[in-house]
Amino acid sequence: MSIFEYNGSALIAMVGKNCFAIASDRRLGVQLQTIATDFQRIYKIHDRLFLGLSGLATDAQTLYQRLVFRHKLYQLREERDMKPETFASLVSAVLYEKRFGPYFCQPVIAGLGEEDKPFICTMDSIGAKELAKDFVVAGTASESLYGACEAMFKPDMEAEELFETISQALLSSVDRDCLSGWGGHVYVITPTEVKERILKGRMD
Amino acid sequence: MKLDTSGLESSAPLFGSSNELIDGISAGPSFEIPDTMDFDGFQKEAVQMVKPAKGTTTLAFIFKEGVMVAADSRASMGGYISSQSVKKIIEINPYMLGTMAGGAADCQFWHRNLGIKCRLHELANKRRISVTGASKLLANILFSYRGMGLSVGTMIAGWDETGPGLYYVDSEGGRLKGTRFSVGSGSPYAYGVLDNGYRYDMSIEEAAELARRAIYHATFRDAASGGVASVYYVGPDGWKKLSGDDVGELHYKYYPVMPSTVEQEMVEVAGA
Numbered sequence: 001m002s003i004f005e006y007n008g009s010a011l012i013a014m015v016g017k018n019c020f021a022i023a024s025d026r027r028l029g030v031q032l033q034t035i036a037t038d039f040q041r042i043y044k045i046h047d048r049l050f051l052g053l054s055g056l057a058t059d060a061q062t063l064y065q066r067l068v069f070r071h072k073l074y075q076l077r078e079e080r081d082m083k084p085e086t087f088a089s090l091v092s093a094v095l096y097e098k099r100f101g102p103y104f105c106q107p108v109i110a111g112l113g114e115e116d117k118p119f120i121c122t123m124d125s126i127g128a129k130e131l132a133k134d135f136v137v138a139g140t141a142s143e144s145l146y147g148a149c150e151a152m153f154k155p156d157m158e159a160e161e162l163f164e165t166i167s168q169a170l171l172s173s174v175d176r177d178c179l180s181g182w183g184g185h186v187y188v189i190t191p192t193e194v195k196e197r198i199l200k201g202r203m204d
Numbered sequence: 205m206k207l208d209t210s211g212l213e214s215s216a217p218l219f220g221s222s223n224e225l226i227d228g229i230s231a232g233p234s235f236e237i238p239d240t241m242d243f244d245g246f247q248k249e250a251v252q253m254v255k256p257a258k259g260t261t262t263l264a265f266i267f268k269e270g271v272m273v274a275a276d277s278r279a280s281m282g283g284y285i286s287s288q289s290v291k292k293i294i295e296i297n298p299y300m301l302g303t304m305a306g307g308a309a310d311c312q313f314w315h316r317n318l319g320i321k322c323r324l325h326e327l328a329n330k331r332r333i334s335v336t337g338a339s340k341l342l343a344n345i346l347f348s349y350r351g352m353g354l355s356v357g358t359m360i361a362g363w364d365e366t367g368p369g370l371y372y373v374d375s376e377g378g379r380l381k382g383t384r385f386s387v388g389s390g391s392p393y394a395y396g397v398l399d400n401g402y403r404y405d406m407s408i409e410e411a412a413e414l415a416r417r418a419i420y421h422a423t424f425r426d427a428a429s430g431g432v433a434s435v436y437y438v439g440p441d442g443w444k445k446l447s448g449d450d451v452g453e454l455h456y457k458y459y460p461v462m463p464s465t466v467e468q469e470m471v472e473v474a475g476a
Contacts, residue, residue: 001282001283027427029427032389034424175285178259200456202451204278204424204429204451204455
């Protein structure tokens with residue numbers, strides 16, 4: 001198994017009507033052994049910007065800490081929060097700095113930009129940005145996730161329907177992957193509120 | 205290298221022509237031997253492709269009332285779950301069970317082959333084969349294919365004239381007699397629960413619950429185990445399937461979701 005499959009992870013971000021949802025699994029493992037079932041993969045950068053990091057857990061944690069540091073400096077200098085598009089470029093630059101000794105992570109960035117327009121993007125481990133209008137996925141179950149999202153996604157879903165769709169896509173995909181699952185963590189973000197929910201999934 | 209090909213003999217000759225072959229000693233079809241001196245190395249690539257990772261959890265133990273056999277039902281190919289409903293407890297004959305760990309094809313074929321040989325023994329000797337004898341037959345066949353890439357980690361459990369019998373047989377040629385075994389990547393977790401709760405004098409229901417819990421705990425911790433926890437009982441009248449519970453539901457039965465105290469309540473924000 002490759003280094004990306006050492007810890008196991010699954011991430012989705014989906015766009016709805018003036019809202020977005022980002023979801024992850026909750027397993028932390030060391031190859032086949034499950035160590036924790038409450039591991040956090042999605043981090044809040046600010047109220048309207050969330051970052052999910054899949055891949056090697058130690059690199060995900062370190063990368064998150066570096067990015068939070070850069071964002072806090074930005075906040076001090078510019079006296080405002082970063083726009084999601086700007087943050088995506090920052091992540092891409094930070095990853096490419098380590099081009100010949102990369103962080104073994106795949107980030108998923110989701111946020112609300114100007115005029116509450118949702119923005120999602122994902123990157124490979126050396127910073128190649130992939131902007132999408134509908135959904136992005138990452139992790140060991142990514143092939144299953146692509147299939148499930150493609151089948152279940154509809155444009156312009158409201159927050160509740162978006163929550164149902166992203167949850168079903170996540171749970172059905174991780175049920176076909178040994179290394180991710182053990183529950184789910186879903187954030188649904190609208191211009192007025194952030195709703196965090198834990199999913200009851202198969203614990204095998 | 206003389207392989208034990210008795211397992212592959214059939215009474216009908218292949219081409220029906222050569223008379224010297226049908227003389228009571230039938231040399232039937234056998235696996236072709238590769239044209240190489242390096243038997244251990246040449247198959248490395250092929251073996252890697254099949255990836256015999258033994259990703260499973262199976263267990264069996266002897267107790268006062270007989271033998272309890274349990275297994276999960278997940279088949280994995282690397283990280284991908286290829287099936288959640290594999291039958292890992294193989295019914296060799298009405299009073300003997302075999303468990304499957306390792307290569308599915310290898311286990312299924314050789315267990316069925318063992319069933320054939322056990323039946324032939326019954327017909328030739330007018331009595332059932334013992335568990336000792338059956339496990340020895342299988343172990344000898346697997347030993348003769350040692351180094352050729354077979355992956356089998358099986359337990360033969362049965363009830364014969366001497367009472368309950370349990371043997372562990374693997375593709376390296378090992379054969380062990382014992383009272384408690386667990387095989388597969390989830391076996392350390394199953395052993396923990398099994399060793400803790402085991403008593404010789406348990407009732408059938410208690411033993412079944414212990415076996416079920418051990419499999420459940422292994423499916424929780426081991427990524428390569430999961431699906432359905434099947435539990436079989438082997439007694440003086442033969443084997444009987446006791447239960448097949450989905451481990452996803454078992455988790456919430458053993459650890460039900462409790463309503464937790466609300467720390468922070470979210471309220472709808474009026475307007476934007």
